[in-house]
Amino acid sequence: MQFNNTGQAIYLQIVDHICEKVLLDESRPDDKLPSVREMAVNLEVNPNTVMRAYEFLKQQHVIQDKRGIGYFISADAKSNALNYRKKQFMESELPAFFRVMNMLRMEPADLVPAYEKFKDNYLTV
Template sequence: MQFNNNAQAIYIQIADYVCEKILLKEWPPDEKIPSVRELAMQMEVNPNTVARAYEFLKQQEIIYDKRGIGYFITADGNKNAAAYRKLEFLEKEMPLFFRNMYLLGIEPEDLKTKYEKFKKQYS
């Protein structure tokens, strides 16, 4: 995974990656997810960074751990991941997006057709 050094902390970027897997339904509720070491190897980061991401996701009630077995998606993991990501988007990404729209003279109507086309790709 390519990390954005100018954006959020790496553990938050890893948490976002996990949320994306959940929201795309690649990791369904109650499914075991990669161990800290497995994900650290996949992402080429220190296991402590993944452990910190998993602890953050536990606090958000997106994942839970079964001692000695591993980490799993909570029953409400999809809902909680969506709520977390939505809040992050509205507070951090949306203001920059609106600023760029304003600077470039883009109106909301200009986006409607493009957004509908985008949605069809993922339906």
């Protein structure tokens, strides 16, 4: 996992990474996550950063803590991750996108051909 320099907190980048894995079915319900220490070593971050990400994911009901055993992907992780990411996209990413569209005098209809091309390429990969 590579961290970006967009100003987003590292723990939220870890949250997004885990949510993405859930949404892409790379992590499924009842899959065990690495321990806090193991994840911290793998990502080369402070264990407190990983703990903060795990706590946030618990609050979003994407993961669950089984005391003494570890952290696991929750049964309804996919729908909860989807809801969280949609909300985040609508509040954080979309306003900047709309600002650029407005600056370029683009309308939503201008995006349809590019989006259809993207879907065609993405689905054939």
